[in-house]
Each structure stands twice: as structure tokens, then as C-alpha cells.
Amino acid sequence: MKKYILHQHKAIFVCLVCVAAVISSCKKDNESSAAPVISRVRTVSKDVTIKNVTTRVTLDSSTIADQVKQVAFDSTVTSGRLNGLYAIIGSNLETTSAVLFNGVAAYFNPALVTSNGIIITIPINTPWGAGQTDNITVITKGGHVDYHFAIQQPTATITSFTPLAGNSGDVVTITGTNFSGVSGVRFGNADATITGIPTNTQLQVRVPAGVVQAFIFVTTPGGTVQSPTPFGFKYLVYDDALANGWWVGGWNGGDTPNFSNSTPVRRGTHSIAVTYLGGYAGFQIGNGGGSISIADMSSIKISIYGGAGSGSHNVRIMVMGLDKDGKQALRDDEGVVVTLKAGEWTDYTIPLSSFGTRPITLEQLRIQELSGITSPETIYIDDIGFI
Structure with a gap:
């Protein structure tokens, strides 16, 4: 008799468990079949925080004080940045199978999905700008929902x-x-x-x-x-004045340049007027404070204006210094030859690799007349530097 009653109790217990399982299953099915809803998107932080706002107030005609107020700050946003972390807030979201930003599927951790929220990162390859839908799409067992949400333009x-x-x-x-x-x-x-x-x-x-x-x-x-x-220049030799510590030399009429010439100028207020009194004269300036490293620089930039009668005449530009082995990089007769244009400025950007053995330190700059002139000839030089 007792054995019969025991079996009867077991049967009743099993039935109750089955009924509970069916009810639970029905409840989950009902929740899963409900359409998803998105109410807002927020940053991943507290929904509402308190921040201090300071304003200046006048207490009387002569007294000004700071007034601090606490105001609520809502973390809800209407747009997001690429690779940014956000929370999608709504309802019926627990069965989410996909989230798309402008049609691009985003990875999400199912453990961070609840009925009321999804924590998600905007994919780095999400398209943005004109022509996009500006939508978040959430797909669940109950259907899908679109929510207007723009993707911010990335920093240039x-x-x-x-x-x-x-x-x-x-x-x-x-x-x-x-x-x-x-x-x-x-x-x-x-x-x-x-x-x-x-x-x-x-x-x-x-x-x-x-x-x-x-x-x-x-x-x-x-x-x-x-x-x-x-x-611009990494190292500037001359713009409106010669750099500090530089000396002026020259030979055969090239040693009397005017560093405060006011016309013509390439930029600023002054240029260097160099008058060659005879052929093969040289304009020469040098650094009196020791060698200057130009190892991380690529080129010399210099602007030259050909004075009257100088058209088609040649000058040789020389960057004098030491090479990587500590030896003189150029001889006196080496350099880069350029042709002058009378009545106009020409900007020359010359790679340092063009000067024979590449100098890595700077000691002197020379511009030598090469056309063998027999009467004085003036050229104008401006904006000497290294880039």
C-alpha cells in the first residue's frame, strides 16, 4: 500500500515538473515572438550623471563671484563614432541574432544582451556620410527594428x-x-x-x-x-636676416652683399643683393658656432632673382660640410649648377644627395658666378634654408 502511494506521489511530481516546463517554455516563446523595440542609444556609462557647471554672477556693482550648479547630464546620443562602445536600449531584445550599422554587421557578446539592452561596438568599417541610411537594424526572433542613428565622420x-x-x-x-x-x-x-x-x-x-x-x-x-x-624649413639660414652666429666672406667682389635689400624680395621685407664685380666671384656665408647637423634634412631650398643682364648665366650652389666619415663632403669646384632667369624669382629645391658625397653637417654655403662676366652683375637671394 505504501509502495503504491509512493509511486503515486512520484507521478504527481513528474506531472508538475512537466507543467512548469511547458508554462516556462510558452512564456519564453511568447517573449521571443514579441517585436523588438529600440527607445534610445546611450554611451556605456550611467544613464544620468551629475556634473558641476560654473557660471559668473554679479553680486553687486563691484563684486563678481563663481556660482556652481549641479545639473543632470543625459548620456543618450543620436550619433556614434567608429569603434565606439554603446548601449542600445529598448525591449524584447533578448533573442537578438544580428545588429547592423548602415548595413554592416557588428559583433556582439551574447552575454551582454538582455531583454532591455545590447552592449555593442560600432564596426571600424561602417560607411558614413551622404548616401547612407543612418540606421541601426536589430534582428531578433520576433522580427527586426530600424532606429535612426548617424555615424560620425572620422577624424581626418x-x-x-x-x-x-x-x-x-x-x-x-x-x-x-x-x-x-x-x-x-x-x-x-x-x-x-x-x-x-x-x-x-x-x-x-x-x-x-x-x-x-x-x-x-x-x-x-x-x-x-x-x-x-x-x-617650411627645418633649419633657416636667411629670411629677412642672416641667422645668428653666421659670418660673411666671399671673393673677387662677392664679399660685399647687402643683407637689407628691400626690392625685389621673395617673401617678407628684405633680400640679399649680391653684386659680382668679375667672373667666378663667390658669395660666401658660414656658421661660426660649429657644425650644424643636417643629417635628417633632405634638401636645400633657395630663391634667386636674376638682375639685369644675368639671364641664362650660371651660378654654382655649394653646401660645404662634413660627410658621415668626418671628411670634407665637397671640393671647392663641386656643387650644383643652376641657370638664372633675369627679372624673376626662381625657387630651387636641391636634394642634398646631389652634392657629390652627401654632407651631414653644415659649415658654409657658397654661390659662385660661373659665366665669366666682365662687368658688375647683381643677383638677389632670399629664403635660404633646409627642409
Whole structure:
């Protein structure tokens, strides 16, 4: 009799377990079949935090004080950045099988999914900008839901610019990424004028007045980015004045240059007027403070204006210093020969590798007349430096 009752109790218990399982299963099925809802997206932090806001208030006609108020800060956002971590808030989200940003599937950890939220990172390759749907799509067993959410433009990058140095008004081409919607370009604190039609990967701008050396900054909806290297000279020998510590030499009429010549000038207010009194005269300047390292520099840049009668005449530019073995890199008769143009400025950018054995230190600069003139001839020199 007792054995029968025991079996009966076991049967009842099994039935109750089965009923509970069925009820639980039905409940899960009902939850799973409910359509997903997205109410908002927030940053992964507390929904509401308190922050201090300081304002200036006038207590009377002569007293000003700081007033601190605590205000609520809502972490809800309507757009997100690539690779940013966010929480999608809503309901019926527990059976999420896929989340897409502008059609690109995002990885998510199922352990970070609940009925009311999904913690997720926006894929780095998500498309952004014009032509996109600007939607988050969440797919569950109960269906799918779209929610308007824009992807922010990434910060631009500057990979290169050319030329590496230039004068006011020269056009510089900047190459990089994410230039769409560019709102400004500046060289240091000087605003540059954008010329032509910018693309997502290239800009052209005019060098602002007065810039000798400066980093380039590009501003877009994604923020402001700085060039990895500065525009202009790494080492400046002469702009409107000769660098400190430099001496002046020369031979056969090349030793009386005017460093404060006011016209013509390439940039700024002064240039160097060099009058050669005879053929093969030499303009010569040198560093009196010891050798200057130019090992990390690529070229010398110099601007020369040919005076009256100098057209088609040649001069030899020499960068004197020591090579990597500590030996003189150039002999007196070596250098790079350039041809003058009368009545106009010519900008010469000469790779240091062009000077025979490449100098890695700088001791002197020489510009020698090579055409064998028999009457005085004047040339003008400006913007001497290394890039």
C-alpha cells in the first residue's frame, strides 16, 4: 500500500515538473515572438550623471563671484563614432541574432544582451556620410527594428603634402583621408585659402602670408588634425636676416652683399643683393658656432632673382660640410649648377644627395658666378634654408 502511494506521489511530481516546463517554455516563446523595440542609444556609462557647471554672477556693482550648479547630464546620443562602445536600449531584445550599422554587421557578446539592452561596438568599417541610411537594424526572433542613428565622420589624417616648403601664395597639395566637409585649413595660426574642389583624399591651399615654418591643421566635421611634420624649413639660414652666429666672406667682389635689400624680395621685407664685380666671384656665408647637423634634412631650398643682364648665366650652389666619415663632403669646384632667369624669382629645391658625397653637417654655403662676366652683375637671394 505504501509502495503504491509512493509511486503515486512520484507521478504527481513528474506531472508538475512537466507543467512548469511547458508554462516556462510558452512564456519564453511568447517573449521571443514579441517585436523588438529600440527607445534610445546611450554611451556605456550611467544613464544620468551629475556634473558641476560654473557660471559668473554679479553680486553687486563691484563684486563678481563663481556660482556652481549641479545639473543632470543625459548620456543618450543620436550619433556614434567608429569603434565606439554603446548601449542600445529598448525591449524584447533578448533573442537578438544580428545588429547592423548602415548595413554592416557588428559583433556582439551574447552575454551582454538582455531583454532591455545590447552592449555593442560600432564596426571600424561602417560607411558614413551622404548616401547612407543612418540606421541601426536589430534582428531578433520576433522580427527586426530600424532606429535612426548617424555615424560620425572620422577624424581626418594627413599623410603628406607637397611642396615641403614654399612662399606666400604658393599652392600646397595636402594628401590624406576623410577630408569631406573640410571647413578650414591653417598653417600654425594663419588661415589658408582652399583652392579648387576638395576631395575626400586631397586638398589644395595657398600658403598664408608670413609663414616660414608651421604645422598644417585641417578641420572637418570629424575634428582637427595636425600634419606629422611641419611645413617650411627645418633649419633657416636667411629670411629677412642672416641667422645668428653666421659670418660673411666671399671673393673677387662677392664679399660685399647687402643683407637689407628691400626690392625685389621673395617673401617678407628684405633680400640679399649680391653684386659680382668679375667672373667666378663667390658669395660666401658660414656658421661660426660649429657644425650644424643636417643629417635628417633632405634638401636645400633657395630663391634667386636674376638682375639685369644675368639671364641664362650660371651660378654654382655649394653646401660645404662634413660627410658621415668626418671628411670634407665637397671640393671647392663641386656643387650644383643652376641657370638664372633675369627679372624673376626662381625657387630651387636641391636634394642634398646631389652634392657629390652627401654632407651631414653644415659649415658654409657658397654661390659662385660661373659665366665669366666682365662687368658688375647683381643677383638677389632670399629664403635660404633646409627642409
